Amino acid sequence: MxxxxxxxxxxxxxxxxxxxxxxxxxxxxxxxxxxxxxxxxxxxxxxxxxxxxxxxxxxxxxxxxxxxxxxxxxxxxxxxxxxxxxxGEVNVEKTRADKESAEKTLSSGGSAEEKEKAQVNLKRANTWLKLVNK
Amino acid sequence: MLSTREIKQRIRSITSIKQITRAMEMVAASRLKRVEFRVIASRTYTEKMHQVLSRLISCRPPEISHPLFTDEGHKAGNVKIVLITGDKGLCGAYNNNIIKKTVEFIRENASKKVKLILLGKKGNIYFSKGNFVYAKERYIPEPVEKFGYNKVQTLAAQLVAGYEEGEFGELHIFFTKFNTVMQSFPTSIRLLPLEKDMFDLKGKSVGEYIIEPSADQILEHLFPKYIETQLYQCILESLTSEFAARRVAMIAATENAGEMIDELTRSYNKARQEAITKELLEVISGAEALIQG
CATH class of the missing domain: 2.60.15.10 (F0F1 ATP synthase delta/epsilon subunit, N-terminal)
Structure with missing residues (x-):
């Protein structure tokens, strides 16, 4: 071994x-x-x-x-x-919702700070989903 | 001397108080258990973070030029304090102790400009009136229990940014350190500026590291993270202490109520007995008067 x-x-x-x-x-x-x-x-x-x-x-x-x-x-x-x-721990629905709200923030345009935060959230949600779909 | 009816009424009301305190004790116990898990997990994280940081610093040249290490160019007289109290009372001296400690600090540092950021309703109530209103900067109207890691991140980011801009020269946290259910300590720590001594390995050098991308770049991210974890840890410690204090207070209250009921029952029996004796005496003396007459 x-x-x-x-x-x-x-x-x-x-x-x-x-x-x-x-x-x-x-x-x-x-x-x-x-x-x-x-x-x-x-x-x-x-x-x-x-x-x-x-x-x-x-x-x-x-x-x-x-x-x-x-x-x-x-x-x-x-x-x-x-x-x-x-x-086994990913909450797919919640992650999808997070992803959507992050995308919304990015497309609708807010302050730079908000956008930065959304970018981080989006990246995280994508990684979470990648883990489930493989 | 109270009448039997009045005593009975008292017993009834104290019995219902006892039921309430017992229920509150059980609620506090279950919450305590939940938050105890969190505090232990977070302690592990904080310790590991501290170790990694210490080892990383030990293999760098002795001077650290990171902005969080120096108070140069800062308004040295400005001190910022994050005070963590509870949102509710009925937890013994928990809120009082930490508020008292804060007040002492403000008195001792009268020459400095101390500003408070308050987390927890009780602290806000105290510093919204009275002699120390001037020290209050703002209140975070968020239940302490719901103040999760992402909210701590936001707060820590604001504090670090404020410090880097030189808005204040020191950052302290006043919180209650949890030891055991019966024991917790009102504590204050100075979080900023950081000091090299805080990360001393006490001679336990670890040799050479491969560091990617570079020590400075990692430190750049690790320091703010360190502030975050410290802050989060302090909040959890306080929360655990609060539930522990409440549990202890409620156990004591339940016991006291029990004792009071015992005492009242005794005096109720006494009063009842007395009333019977008195009535008997009246009947007997009445009867005797009739016989004699």
Missing amino acids: AKTFKFEIVTPEKVVYSDSVQSISADGTEGAFGVLADHAPLITELRTSILTVNDANNKTVQFALDGGFLEVIANNVIVLTDACVAE
């Missing part, structure tokens, strides 16, 4: 995932990358994207992240993010 390391996803609301895993692949601001056991210490920022985990039993689990940071240190990997959902 391949060597494993400890992996955690933590949001302000809860610890979403905490287990030993074989590998993860994530989408950093500088491009996609993978982490295996004994990876060099690393700190990086993540995009609003999908993160794939290959756990100790070789099962693949996917999560949608709302940006965040990833740290690798001595076979401990931590992801800190504002929000994170697993495949």
Whole structure:
């Protein structure tokens, strides 16, 4: 069996995932990358994207992240993010509604601040939906 | 001495008070449980964030030029405080303690211009009248319990922006730190400017990191995030303390009501007994008078 390391996803609301895993692949601001056991210490920022985990039993689990940071240190990997959902946890209807309202804000034109916020919300909703549709 | 009827009435009213306090205790207990989960989860996040930040700072050159670290160019006399209180009373000294602490701070820093941002109705009521009205800046009319992470983000963003513009030189948070159900502490922390000591690893260096894109760019995003999580943590701590305090207060109230009922029942029995004795005496003495006559 391949060597494993400890992996955690933590949001302000809860610890979403905490287990030993074989590998993860994530989408950093500088491009996609993978982490295996004994990876060099690393700190990086993540995009609003999908993160794939290959756990100790070789099962693949996917999560949608709302940006965040990833740290690798001595076979401990931590992801800190504002929000994170697993495949089965996406509330499709609500996400669609969020998406629509964000699109509305973008097309109707509001203040720059509102638009920026809508852009973030839209991106998140799209990532959430991507996780469900694959 | 009260009449038996009056005592009975009292017993009835206290019994219904007892029912109410017990119900309130149970409500507080269930809410406490819910918010306790949140505070523990958030503590994990805050701690991890702090660790990551400390390690990141430790592998950078000692001078940090980030705007959140310096109070240069700020109106040094301006101090901003976020005061977190409860929306409701009936929770022992919870609201009073933290308000008292804030008032002390304002008194001690009379030379500075202290401005309060109030979260929680009770704080607003206190600072809307009386000697310290001048310190109130604004009230956030939102129930503390509904003040979720996204709202904290908005507030934190406003505060950070205000600080970066030099509008104020210090940011403090006054909140109640939750320890156990029986114990919580009115606490204040200074959030801004940040200090390097706050992120000291105490000699536990971690060696070289690969940092992408660059330490400065990550810090740029991580610092505001850190302020957010601290603020969120403080709000949750306060909320948990409030429910704990309310639960304790209601348990005490229920117990007291029970004791009072016991006492009243005793004096009711006494009064009843006395009335019977008196009546008997009257009957007997009446009868004796008849015999003698």
